[in-house]
Amino acid sequence: MSEHTGRVLRFSRGIPPIEAIPGDRLAEQVRAVLDEFGPTMFQYPPIGSYLGDPALREQLAKAHNADPDHIVVTTGSLQALDLLATRLLTGDSPLVYVEGPTYDRAARIFERHGARVSSIPVESDGMDIGRLRDRLRDEVPDVLYTIPDFQNPSGVTLSGEKRRELVELAEVYGFTVLEDIPYRRIRFHGTPPPGLGEIAGSARVITIGSLSKVLSPGLRVGYAVSDGDTARTLATLSEGVYLSPVPLCQAVAARCLRLGIVDENVARIVDLLRPRHDAAEAAVRAMIGDAMLAVPGGGYYIGVRLSVDEDEQSFIDRASREGLALIPGSAFYPRAERRPPGELFLRLPFQSLTPDEFEAGVGRLSTVISARTRLEGVNR
Ligand SMILES: Cc1ncc(COP(=O)(O)O)c(C=O)c1O
Known part of the structure; x- marks a missing residue:
């Protein structure tokens, strides 16, 4: 050859x-944030189960039709995933179901947390729910991780019908679904099916979001939408390691959402x-x-x-x-x-x-x- x-x-x-x-737009917002808040942007962020910049959480809550106190901001969405793994994978030999194939970094995070990670194959309309049903009869996972929209790495989207089935299975069998949705808004054709979090309307589904693919990955702004108790626990866990995400990045993200720059x-x-x-x-x-x-x-x-x-x-x-x-x-x-x-x-x-x-x-x-x-x- x-x-x-x-x-x-x-x-x-x-x-x-x-x-x-949008480099220029971001630079303008950095300037505006510094004019508004001055050196406090370079001070330590608050502590004590601090969920993140309130203005940012307010914007994210609007986007997700959620309570701002159910949202915790993280340093990129990968950090949310890692904190959730700490919170949810507590047993002796926890089990996580992922799509096969799945996002490699997510699989490595679960493995690092000592989970047995097992894949359910994807079909052209998302995870094979029939196969999931069979597997659930054998063993119920602690967590099921899915990327329902334009999945990394397969490009596949979970159909509306399968979304409803998955949420129903999570309710019946009592496992937590983590839906990771960084690509949800990057849609070129067709209409979006509802998010799993919207369908469930309960803490059974935790939504992990990110501004990396819609605004800037370098800001490192991600978040999790869960319930008040989980959000506070994640905040406490992050405080023990890095206090909280960077204030300046969060304030810039909040302005970009509020002023329609993200849209x-x-x-x-x-x-x-x-x-x-x-x-x-x-x-x-x-x-x-x-x-x-x-x-x-x-x-x-x-x-x-x-x-x-x-x-x-x-x-x-x-x-x-x-x-x-x-x-x-x-x-x-x-x-x-x-x-x-x-x-x-x-x-x-x-x-x-x-x-x-x-x-x-x-x-x-x-x-x-x-x-x-x-x-x-x-x-x-
Ligand atoms: C499915 C998925 N989740 C999470 C991430 C990481 O996002 P963030 O930059 O918010 O940490 C990526 C990045 O490629 C991704 O594809």
Whole structure:
């Protein structure tokens, strides 16, 4: 096989393209916040179960139709996930169900907290609820973690029908659902199904949100919407480690929400990414056939499942020699699970590549595939 000499194309990190971050608008808000609050922005934040900037929680509460005292602000949503793991995974050998595939960092957090992490496969309309029902008859998890909208890494969205079934199962069997929704507003096509938190209207579902994909990941503003008791516990846990998220970042985020800058930016991001999504979908269809798990219609990722006759690392190495950087799909599964031989999952992020770059990347992928492998879609 040829050693590629051109630029490496990266189907690797899922970070926003820099042009999706409203740098000038953010700089204006930093100035305005400093004019309004002065040096208190550089003082320690309050302590004593401090849930975060009240103005920010008020804005988030409006967006989620929730009580501001049920919201705790965290340093990025990953921090919320880590605090929730501390709060919820307290038994001897806690069990967490995740989607297969799932967000790799989330799986690693649960594993670090000593949980047995087990995956339920995703279908084109989200987690296989029939499979979940079977698994629940054997063992009820402490927590079920889901990314219901434009899932990282598969791009799949959980259907409205399955959302209602999942909430009902959580009520019947008594487990907590963590829904992680960073991509929910990055929708290019169709209408959104209701959030799991909206359907449940109870503490059975905890919603984890983030401003990383709609405003700025560098602000590190995330949050959890739960109940008053859980919110205070998470605040106390965070106080024991880092007191609270950065005051300046929270105040800037609050202003951006209040002044409609987040809404404007979401509209801008959708306009920027829609053509990338549409071109990416067309390129995958044309060059690697029916291997897509679903047409995402939003978010950052297209997931593909391939039938292969070689091991994953060898495939990744061959792609690298073609000038294509891929993340091994097994990273998106629990560490304790062995992937079935002959099947390969790949995440193809389209948000940071131009249509031409994405198409060139898929072209290289199809070269790698056709050298050794047979394509097989899961949706036929
Ligand atoms: C599903 C999911 N959850 C959480 C995060 C991390 O978000 P934050 O920047 O708010 O920590 C990401 C980032 O890619 C993500 O894809």
